[in-house]
Amino acid sequence: MIHLQDIAYVRSGAADLATAVGFAVDVVGLELVERTGDRAWLRADERHHCLAFVEGRSGVLSTGFTVSDENALADAERTLEAAGVKVVRGSAAGARERHVRDYLAFEDPFGNVVELVTDQVRLPRPLAFGRPAGITEFGHLCLDAPDVRAAYRFWSSLFNTRVSDWIGDRACLLRIDPVHHKLAVFKGDRPGLCHMNFQVASLDDVMRNWRFLEERGVEIEFGPGRHPQSTAVFLYFKGPEGLTYEYSYGVRRITDEQAWRPRYFDPDEPDAIDMWRGKGSISSQPQLSTGLVER
Numbered sequence: 622m623i624h625l626q627d628i629a630y631v632r633s634g635a636a637d638l639a640t641a642v643g644f645a646v647d648v649v650g651l652e653l654v655e656r657t658g659d660r661a662w663l664r665a666d667e668r669h670h671c672l673a674f675v676e677g678r679s680g681v682l683s684t685g686f687t688v689s690d691e692n693a694l695a696d697a698e699r700t701l702e703a704a705g706v707k708v709v710r711g712s713a714a715g716a717r718e719r720h721v722r723d724y725l726a727f728e729d730p731f732g733n734v735v736e737l738v739t740d741q742v743r744l745p746r747p748l749a750f751g752r753p754a755g756i757t758e759f760g761h762l763c764l765d766a767p768d769v770r771a772a773y774r775f776w777s778s779l780f781n782t783r784v785s786d787w788i789g790d791r792a793c794l795l796r797i798d799p800v801h802h803k804l805a806v807f808k809g810d811r812p813g814l815c816h817m818n819f820q821v822a823s824l825d826d827v828m829r830n831w832r833f834l835e836e837r838g839v840e841i842e843f844g845p846g847r848h849p850q851s852t853a854v855f856l857y858f859k860g861p862e863g864l865t866y867e868y869s870y871g872v873r874r875i876t877d878e879q880a881w882r883p884r885y886f887d888p889d890e891p892d893a894i895d896m897w898r899g900k901g902s903i904s905s906q907p908q909l910s911t912g913l914v915e916r
């Protein structure tokens with residue numbers, strides 16, 4: 622069993638790096654930690670970054686999760702290989718650029734590139750947010766898969782993820798700690814990143830951010846609304862490079878692990894995703910081919 626400790630980052634290709642960074646800082650409100658000629662690293666909390674842009678084709682490159690140490694990483698490699706999943710060990714240069722001690726990469730059964738990392742660098746200095754959006758942390762990430770049930774089997778048989786709730790066969794919300802979900806899988810035709818989520822400090826932050834985005838003509842995809850699963854108040858909006866961001870406030874914590882029973886919501890009910898019955902659709906950022914596995 623591979624024990625995921627936490628989510629680490631999203632790595633995204635950016636055809637227009639300056640615009641992607643500008644939006645992440647000035648609109649989303651993240652801190653620009655480091656910028657080189659063709660790369661940028663942004664943070665929302667103590668993690669060195671939760672979002673890295675690499676100039677090149679638009680699309681998601683990979684998502685990262687932390688495991689505890691080198692033993693856990695070596696165990697993960699063995700576990701994945703025993704399950705027939707091809708693993709590529711990270712290089713020293715790759716680890717430096719990810720600001721982790723070591724890492725490996727693999728593809729989930731649908732072609733989402735996932736990285737497992739040890740020792741993601743923490744930056745203790747106070748956050749210098751791009752704007753006061755109220756961000757408290759990188760909340761969760763959501764992958765696409767054509768078969769959500771098969772994705773659940775993959776994530777729950779090899780990893781410590783536990784399902785918190787189902788939205789029919791359309792979505793599976795998985796936890797790796799008391800937070801209701803840190804990983805979600807949504808049904809989509811192709812692999813990709815459905816969205817990345819940032820927790821904000823209050824309901825007022827969600828609503829202020831909504832006004833802020835509207836005034837600037839940012840495309841609101843869905844919300845404000847309230848998810849019946851985590852009970853969080855949410856807002857999804859579209860950034861450059863096809864990246865969907867979600868702000869949310871008030872995510873449920875599952876403190877009694879034994880008592881929790883996953884619930885099954887009917888995706889065709891009008892309040893399946895939004896208790897306030899708003900309508901919207903969340904578009905995805907397609908997975909870029911990284912050449913990890915020859916197809």
Ligand SMILES: O=C(O)c1cccc(O)c1O
Nearest residue numbers: 848849850851852853894
């Ligand atoms: O927070 C949730 O419960 C939730 C539900 C459906 C879809 C999401 O993205 C969510 O974050």
Ligand SMILES: [Fe+2]
Nearest residue numbers: 761763818867
């Ligand atoms: Fe979400």
